[in-house]
Amino acid sequence: MEIAARFGTDGASPRAVHDVVKDLPIYADRPFCLTDGTDGFLDALPFMTKADLRRYFPHGFLRPGTSFASLIASKKVEVVRTSGTSSDRLQVLWDADWWERQEAAALKSHAYIGPRMTGEYTEAVLTTPLCSESVCKTGPATMEERRVDNLLFLNTQHDPSRWTHSDLARMADEIDRFRPAAIEADPVYLAVLARHLRDSRRPVFKFDWIILTYEFVSAIDKTAIRGLFGCPVFEFYGLTEAGVFFLECPKGRHHFCGSDSVVEVFRVTEGDDGWRGLPVNTGEAVVTTWGNSAAPLLRYRTGDLVTVGVDRCACGAPGPTVLSFEGRIRDVIKLPDGKVFTPRLIDDTLFGIPGLAQYVCVQEGPDSMRVDYVSDGPRDPGGEIVSQLHSILGTARVAARSAPFITPEQSGKYRTAVPL
Numbered sequence: 001m002e003i004a005a006r007f008g009t010d011g012a013s014p015r016a017v018h019d020v021v022k023d024l025p026i027y028a029d030r031p032f033c034l035t036d037g038t039d040g041f042l043d044a045l046p047f048m049t050k051a052d053l054r055r056y057f058p059h060g061f062l063r064p065g066t067s068f069a070s071l072i073a074s075k076k077v078e079v080v081r082t083s084g085t086s087s088d089r090l091q092v093l094w095d096a097d098w099w100e101r102q103e104a105a106a107l108k109s110h111a112y113i114g115p116r117m118t119g120e121y122t123e124a125v126l127t128t129p130l131c132s133e134s135v136c137k138t139g140p141a142t143m144e145e146r147r148v149d150n151l152l153f154l155n156t157q158h159d160p161s162r163w164t165h166s167d168l169a170r171m172a173d174e175i176d177r178f179r180p181a182a183i184e185a186d187p188v189y190l191a192v193l194a195r196h197l198r199d200s201r202r203p204v205f206k207f208d209w210i211i212l213t214y215e216f217v218s219a220i221d222k223t224a225i226r227g228l229f230g231c232p233v234f235e236f237y238g239l240t241e242a243g244v245f246f247l248e249c250p251k252g253r254h255h256f257c258g259s260d261s262v263v264e265v266f267r268v269t270e271g272d273d274g275w276r277g278l279p280v281n282t283g284e285a286v287v288t289t290w291g292n293s294a295a296p297l298l299r300y301r302t303g304d305l306v307t308v309g310v311d312r313c314a315c316g317a318p319g320p321t322v323l324s325f326e327g328r329i330r331d332v333i334k335l336p337d338g339k340v341f342t343p344r345l346i347d348d349t350l351f352g353i354p355g356l357a358q359y360v361c362v363q364e365g366p367d368s369m370r371v372d373y374v375s376d377g378p379r380d381p382g383g384e385i386v387s388q389l390h391s392i393l394g395t396a397r398v399a400a401r402s403a404p405f406i407t408p409e410q411s412g413k414y415r416t417a418v419p420l
């Protein structure tokens with residue numbers, strides 16, 4: 001497989017990575033090349049997947065003479081569960097404070113956010129109550145019970161389509177009382193809150209900035225959020241099992257922001273899996289991490305597609321960038337002729353249709369698609385959804401069906417594209 005870009009190699013040293021991984025059983029059979037620089041070190045390594053993490057947890061991460069019980073009792077390491085669907089879900093090990101440390105380093109490196117992260121910095125968090133990184137709060141809990149350090153976790157139940165007007169009003173009240181500098185949110189969840197604030201004509205709290213993370217960011221949600229809150233909105237890309245890697249700059253590109261990690265992007269070339277039609281610089285992000293010494297990863301396949309920009313960003317920061325996050329490989333829709341459509345391509349096609357709030361595009365047969373959509377306002381976007389999708393899908397059959405809401409996955413995340 002060809003490499004479209006490597007991010008983070010300036011801060012990498014093969015010796016430093018080797019020191020962290022060398023006595024972990026999971027990597028006992030890895031070929032380590034310490035003589036050809038970071039590129040040579042990476043090139044020698046095979047890929048690993050989520051299935052490997054599942055298979056080797058926790059014994060593959062226990063150094064000689066260490067038991068799992070003693071590791072946990074030491075409080076130097078914690079067990080964290082990722083928020084995937086049940087077949088996707090993982091348990092991973094985090095060094096104490098590692099997540100906060102690398103996340104804070106990423107935010108501090110940002111041209112807009114960094115100078116505004118003062119000692120008094122506070123943040124509201126709006127995502128599934130299951131997957132907030134350092135705390136799990138489900139069911140009724142008071143505002144005080146949902147405050148952890150400088151954070152306020154707003155959500156208390158899984159499915160935003162079940163939020164009542166009083167749930168939404170409570171969240172808005174709590175934001176007004178807490179007065180956070182910023183909010184970090186799942187884009188679908190925050191878009192629901194934004195539309196509620198708009199429709200109830202309630203004064204909108206002024207955040208200094210908004211971070212969208214946790215899942216694929218639809219341009220429909222991002223635009224609704226930016227329009228209502230009127231502050232800078234940045235996407236933040238990371239994985240619970242691996243760390244944070246990209247943060248959007250004020251010019252709309254995504255710069256590498258990882259600590260002690262490298263991201264490689266492997267092109268999906270014509271013919272891989274019989275795929276056709278992806279841009280040349282679109283590929284899978286593969287991460288190598290050594291900052292989290294409890295569970296470092298070597299060439300871990302994220303399953304996420306990104307499109308790389310090789311020219312310099314207008315913000316002036318050097319190096320390649322990510323132009324767009326294309327969605328998960330498992331969500332790519334493929335037609336019988338081999339032509340493929342990433343969730344981003346479908347999202348770009350449906351973006352801008354008046355009256356469209358949310359959708360999921362389901363491939364029902366090899367060349368037939370059904371779009372379930374939620375309207376925003378009185379206008380029915382169904383006809384335009386069909387005609388826009390026809391413009392990229394050619395002769396495939398497309399049907400659109402209005403829905404009162406779209407149900408998230410068990411994990412609380414949404415899929416916008418579901419292939420056959």
Ligand SMILES: [Zn+2]
Nearest residue numbers: 249253313315
């Ligand atoms: Zn930039």
